[in-house]
Amino acid sequence: MSPNLGDVFAVPASHGASKPPQSGSASVKIRIAGVYKTFKTKKGEVPVLEGVDLDVRDREFLAIVGPSGCGKSTLLNCIAGFEGIDSGSIQIDGEQVTRPSPKRVFVFQETGIFPWLSVWDNIGFGLGRKMPFAQKHEIVMKYIDLVGLTGFEKALPSELSGGMKQRVEFARALAVDPDILYLDEPFGALDAFTRLEMRREIVRIWKATGKTCLLVTHDVEEACELADRIAVMSKRPATIKEIVENPMPRPRDPDEKAFRDLKDHIFETLGVERRV
Ligand SMILES: Nc1ncnc2c1ncn2[C@@H]1O[C@H](COP(=O)(O)OP(=O)(O)OP(=O)(O)O)[C@@H](O)[C@H]1O
Numbered sequence: 001m002s003p004n005l006g007d008v009f010a011v012p013a014s015h016g017a018s019k020p021p022q023s024g025s026a027s028v029k030i031r032i033a034g035v036y037k038t039f040k041t042k043k044g045e046v047p048v049l050e051g052v053d054l055d056v057r058d059r060e061f062l063a064i065v066g067p068s069g070c071g072k073s074t075l076l077n078c079i080a081g082f083e084g085i086d087s088g089s090i091q092i093d094g095e096q097v098t099r100p101s102p103k104r105v106f107v108f109q110e111t112g113i114f115p116w117l118s119v120w121d122n123i124g125f126g127l128g129r130k131m132p133f134a135q136k137h138e139i140v141m142k143y144i145d146l147v148g149l150t151g152f153e154k155a156l157p158s159e160l161s162g163g164m165k166q167r168v169e170f171a172r173a174l175a176v177d178p179d180i181l182y183l184d185e186p187f188g189a190l191d192a193f194t195r196l197e198m199r200r201e202i203v204r205i206w207k208a209t210g211k212t213c214l215l216v217t218h219d220v221e222e223a224c225e226l227a228d229r230i231a232v233m234s235k236r237p238a239t240i241k242e243i244v245e246n247p248m249p250r251p252r253d254p255d256e257k258a259f260r261d262l263k264d265h266i267f268e269t270l271g272v273e274r275r276v
């Protein structure tokens, strides 16, 4: 790896944190500043986040990588408003996050879909009962088409493969027209082939819909493949060690030198020994 690669890719963790959003250019969607979070358990206090600063730009695909147990999911839950913070601030569109918002949704592996409901009913579920059928049908069919499940409207989840279930999960999330998608290890339980296919799909869906995507993963290759920028977390109690720009054009080839260099740089930042 080039010794200067860090200078090429790295942006200081506090980059942008003290600057106001710029109109016209990429504006800040999520602003996380000086966030501390400690869990209080019966065994004592578990400090998890220790001064996290991170700006997420509007419509960007940002990945968060870090060692297991460092606090990635906790950070995502705090941003989504499912967990409170001890100090610091998390703002979305300039407003403090105090609770979850229906405009921002999580995409899980399969857990968000109801096994007893058809594909159509699962996707339409979040639209509520009051929406007229014709309007609901139009939205549901639009997302069934977008995720490539045309013809499976009446199928039950048990009749679908893992990748297809995940397409339902994406469609379910997108149908409520969120502005932010939170993805916490969404491909974790898929086999290697399906994971590859779903990575391609999420890039396509992200491009087609223009959502801000926040992906938590411990798969460095996945982060390099998908994200515009990659925030590397330290061990717990975690800070953001570095925010790495990923300027590679899509589609990205993991065999390309720039890709391998980027991956090496992130592993180095994580402090991971890769030889076995
Ligand atoms: N509700 C909770 N109460 C107490 N401790 C918690 C709670 N949630 C998480 N923790 C602790 O906080 C730390 C960070 O957990 P978190 O799930 O955020 O890590 P992670 O980086 O997502 O890990 P992984 O890569 O394994 O998914 C861990 O030590 C975990 O045990």
Ligand SMILES: [Mg+2]
Pocket: 072, 073, 074
């Ligand atoms: Mg996690």
